[in-house]
Amino acid sequence: MKKPVGVAEVVLAPGQVSFATRPTRLRTLLGSCVAITFWHPQRQIGGMCHFMLPGRLRNHQSLDGKYADEALELLVQHAHLNGTQAQDYQVKLFGGGRMFPEQQRQRPTQDVASLNIRAAxxxxxxxxxHLAAQDMGSTGYRTIMFDLWNGNVWVRHQPMGTLQQNA
Structure with missing residues (x-):
């Protein structure tokens, strides 16, 4: 399916959550963070979150997209506000790349990437x-592009120690 005319483009920074009900392209860049994409195939609506950490102790604070559990709760709330249930969405998980593999061998309990993957x-x-796909782990960066008009997610993975070729 071709890109519709007038598509909105949204770039998510770490800790952001976006949900759209019209043709939108969502993008983000991940290292140890994880992105969760939500797509409703019948309604062609959905969203994406870019979380940084698995969770926190919350004391009546508002939801914060920096944390896995809260970012997902924000996506679920958007689904409900649009008359849908979270289980009706195709869900894809991306990221959790180890950014400092040498340090993480010395301190494996502080491996944020692995903690984020387990949380997701x-x-x-x-x-x-319904987990339709996942691309998590390894090392390095992932560029994510999610098209809400057809549910496609494009991933470019740049592992640590490899040179990016100019296209």
């Missing part, structure tokens, strides 16, 4: 989400 998978299970 646990949340998908807890919410009974």
């Amino acid at each position: 998978l646990a949340l998908a299970e807890r919410y009974h989400l």
Whole structure:
């Protein structure tokens, strides 16, 4: 399907959540962070979050997209506000690349990338989400481009130690 005329483009920074009900392209750049994409195939609506950490202790604070559980809760709230259920969405998970592999061998308990991956998978299970795809782990960066008009997610993975070729 060709890109519709007048498509909005949104670039998510770490900690942001975006949900759209019209043709939109969502983009982000991930390292150890994880993005969750939500797409409703019948309604062609959905969103994406870009979380940085698995969670935090919350004391009646408002939801913050920096944290896995809260970012997913924000997506679920958007789904409900649009008359849909989270289980009706195709969900894809991306990111969790180790950015400092040498340091993480010395301190494996502080491996944020692995903690983020585990959080994303646990949340998908807890919410009974339909995981259509995932590309997580390894090292390096991922550029994500998510087209809401057809549900396609494009991923460019740049592992650590490889040179990016000019196209």
